[in-house]
Amino acid sequence: MIERTATIASTVxxxxxxxxxxxEAAGAIDAEVTIARAGDPVDEAVDADSxxxxxxxxxxxxxxxxxxxxxxxxxxxxxxxxxxLETNHDA
Amino acid sequence: xxxxxxxxxxxxxxxxxxxxxxxxxxxxxVGERLEGSTAPETAAAALKSAGATVKELLQERASRAEGAGxxxxxxxALMATDPMLIKAAIKxxxxxxxxxxxxxxxxEAVADTLxxxxxxxxxxxxxVLDVRSRxxxxxxxVPAPEIPDFAEPFILVAEDLxxxxxxxxxxxxxxxxxxxxxxxxSHTAIIAxxxxxxxxxxxxxxxxxxxxxxxxxxxxxxxxxxxxxxAEHAAVAEWQEKASLLSVFDGSGRLADGTLIPLLAxxxxxxxxxxxxxxxxxxxxxxRTEFCFLGNSTEPGHADQVAAYKGVFDAFPGKKVVVRTLxxxxxxxxxxxxxATEPNPALGVRGYRTDLTTPGVLARQLAAxxxxxxxxxxxxxxxxxxxxxxxxxxxxAALCTAAGLRxxxxxxxxxxxxxTARHILDHVEFASLGTNDLTxxxxxxxxxxxxxxxxxxPWQPAVLALVQATVEGAVSQVKHSASLETTSPKPVGxxxxxxxxxxxxxxxxxxxVSTLSMTQRALPAVAAVLRTVTLPQAxxxxxxxxxxxxxxxARELVRAGLPALAxxxx
Numbered sequence: 208m209i210e211r212t213a214t215i216a217s218t219v220x221x222x223x224x225x226x227x228x229x230x231e232a233a234g235a236i237d238a239e240v241t242i243a244r245a246g247d248p249v250d251e252a253v254d255a256d257s258x259x260x261x262x263x264x265x266x267x268x269x270x271x272x273x274x275x276x277x278x279x280x281x282x283x284x285x286x287x288x289x290x291x292l293e294t295n296h297d298a
Numbered sequence: 299x300x301x302x303x304x305x306x307x308x309x310x311x312x313x314x315x316x317x318x319x320x321x322x323x324x325x326x327x328v329g330e331r332l333e334g335s336t337a338p339e340t341a342a343a344a345l346k347s348a349g350a351t352v353k354e355l356l357q358e359r360a361s362r363a364e365g366a367g368x369x370x371x372x373x374x375a376l377m378a379t380d381p382m383l384i385k386a387a388i389k390x391x392x393x394x395x396x397x398x399x400x401x402x403x404x405x406e407a408v409a410d411t412l413x414x415x416x417x418x419x420x421x422x423x424x425x426v427l428d429v430r431s432r433x434x435x436x437x438x439x440v441p442a443p444e445i446p447d448f449a450e451p452f453i454l455v456a457e458d459l460x461x462x463x464x465x466x467x468x469x470x471x472x473x474x475x476x477x478x479x480x481x482x483x484s485h486t487a488i489i490a491x492x493x494x495x496x497x498x499x500x501x502x503x504x505x506x507x508x509x510x511x512x513x514x515x516x517x518x519x520x521x522x523x524x525x526x527x528x529a530e531h532a533a534v535a536e537w538q539e540k541a542s543l544l545s546v547f548d549g550s551g552r553l554a555d556g557t558l559i560p561l562l563a564x565x566x567x568x569x570x571x572x573x574x575x576x577x578x579x580x581x582x583x584x585x586r587t588e589f590c591f592l593g594n595s596t597e598p599g600h601a602d603q604v605a606a607y608k609g610v611f612d613a614f615p616g617k618k619v620v621v622r623t624l625x626x627x628x629x630x631x632x633x634x635x636x637x638a639t640e641p642n643p644a645l646g647v648r649g650y651r652t653d654l655t656t657p658g659v660l661a662r663q664l665a666a667x668x669x670x671x672x673x674x675x676x677x678x679x680x681x682x683x684x685x686x687x688x689x690x691x692x693x694x695a696a697l698c699t700a701a702g703l704r705x706x707x708x709x710x711x712x713x714x715x716x717x718t719a720r721h722i723l724d725h726v727e728f729a730s731l732g733t734n735d736l737t738x739x740x741x742x743x744x745x746x747x748x749x750x751x752x753x754x755x756p757w758q759p760a761v762l763a764l765v766q767a768t769v770e771g772a773v774s775q776v777k778h779s780a781s782l783e784t785t786s787p788k789p790v791g792x793x794x795x796x797x798x799x800x801x802x803x804x805x806x807x808x809x810x811v812s813t814l815s816m817t818q819r820a821l822p823a824v825a826a827v828l829r830t831v832t833l834p835q836a837x838x839x840x841x842x843x844x845x846x847x848x849x850x851x852a853r854e855l856v857r858a859g860l861p862a863l864a865x866x867x868x
Contacts, residue, residue, distance in 0.1 A: 218596065219418070219595045219596065222418055222419065222422075222595070223369070223373060223418065223422075223595065224369055224373070226373075227372065227373045227376050230376065230380075231376070234381075253382065254381050254382060254385075256381055257380050257381040257382035257383075258373065258376050258377065258380055259377060259380045259382045259383055259408050259412075259426065260380075260381075260382040262412060262415075262419055262422065263382075263408070263411045263412065263415070263419075265415045265419065
């Protein structure tokens with residue numbers, strides 16, 4: 208399993224447009240990716256390709272999240288997702 | 299021919315085919331199971347395919363929309379195939395629940411979670427419920443609950459219309475609105491007046507008219523008739539002739555004896571303001587500043603606000619523009635200002651009161667208004683909504699002074715403000731009656747509730763008495779004023795829907811209201827009727843209305859004294 212952490216850059220948090228951009232990107236890659244707040248138990252992670260799940264997490268600007276996948280070949284894909292989270296889509 | 303009689307809320311006579319707003323979708327029954335012959339896998343596939351259909355439809359709409367509406371539609375489209383929603387529904391299908399019930403429950407659970415998060419998320423919960431309804435509609439093979447799409451213009455008939463229903467209403471397609479429920483202050487009535495569409499509300503039985511039937515609608519008398527004959531066609535032709543007479547306002551509001559009653563416009567942005575100026579409005583009596591804020595998850599910056607206000611001011615060089623500061627709360631929630639979980643939002647932290655819980659937003663708005671005013675030649679006045687006490691008026695005036703704004707005022711919407719206008723006007727320079735909220739608070743009747751429509755009527759003598767009390771407060775204030783120079787009372791205007799009713803406009807003028815502000819479409823009719831009465835006649839009619847035993851009696855007494863209404867077909 209591989210993991211990446213990212214700090215939410217969008218000023219509105221991981222809601223609305225930032226959430227839909229991220230969910231679409233996560234849905235487009237082959238590996239199954241989950242997302243959780245840093246420090247939260249692994250079983251509270253949600254599907255990264257679900258905008259509704261992302262919105263339900265209620266992650267705000269500046270919070271740190273963890274991306275995980277069981278697919279050890281998906282490192283580059285995870286890096287791309289981190290870039291999306293660390294871009295301010297609400298600017 | 300069969301006739302139905304409701305309450306006419308916007309004048310105009312038309313003939314056209316009836317198209318029904320599909321009824322709200324019925325909830326799939328609790329515990330509804332898959333039919334015996336349907337395998338869970340088949341139902342799950344149908345569910346996925348219905349979600350994809352809805353996604354495609356919403357994406358197609360998004361491609362035709364612009365701005366904030368486009369983004370909302372794009373996000374809503376994604377919800378229709380969202381893995382969390384669909385997985386939760388399929389889990390239920392696998393336990394034998396019907397696909398319709400499964401998506402219903404899964405959508406409910408997601409919406410509840412979002413509601414619990416409050417603010418922006420709580421607003422999105424409506425989108426989840428909308429997507430859920432659309433998926434159920436596809437599964438059932440029935441039309442989604444939305445305005446039908448036909449090439450030929452039609453008369454839209456519904457039980458009642460909600461803001462979400464009318465957001466996509468195209469006035470070139472819909473030529474009249476008819477509802478079985480609702481009242482004169484309902485959302486349907488407000489939309490009809492804004493769009494200038496003939497409309498009849500509370501016309502029981504109209505939902506039974508067959509789709510496509512030709513009907514005649516008279517928005518003045520409230521009559522809706524099927525299979526119109528020669529008389530109805532003649533009435534439409536006659537209306538079209540009169541409508542051209544009533545289509546222009548010459549820019550001078552006055553009574554028959556020359557008493558000036560300036561007629562101003564209610565606007566919600568620069569485009570409205572330009573239309574109002576083109577319609578010869580004598581200024582802006584109510585600039586709703588929410589347009590700058592709604593749809594924003596954060597407070598707009600100073601430069602954005604200055605540009606937005608200046609766009610309005612520049613449409614009225616040298617004329618009065620009354621700016622209402624942000625009126626968030628109740629039916630206009632804003633994530634960064636209002637608490638969506640209040641049990642009684644209409645009685646909650648809304649309007650001026652948000653300055654208590656989130657200080658700073660108002661001061662920054664006033665600074666932006668002052669900067670915009672300084673760079674334009676409009677005569678800018680500012681007023682706070684939902685002021686209840688003289689102390690609040692004094693605090694607001696102090697904020698205005700600090701921002702460099704010279705003419706502070708208050709909205710009178712709360713009965714306490716009407717009854718203590720004498721003290722409130724010690725601190726501010728003018729008052730403006732917001733009759734919609736004043737009526738709902740005086741009668742303790744929610745504006746949006748059809749069953750309370752009769753209570754929610756600005757003709758209620760209690761409401762007229764509060765208007766009278768406000769004007770008397772202004773007279774009393776000037777008498778008690780320490781300044782010997784001032785001899786005339788501070789101005790009291792009206793900027794609610796009541797000002798757009800020509801008969802009620804006469805009553806308001808008779809009660810001593812000095813300016814009337816309304817949707818620009820109402821200016822010609824109000825001006826035409828005001829010009830048929832003198833001030834003493836208007837006063838006599840106002841006295842009769844205030845002394846009436848009921849709203850209906852007040853309206854009848856005044857209409858009987860205004861023959862011009864019938865002559866103009868109003």
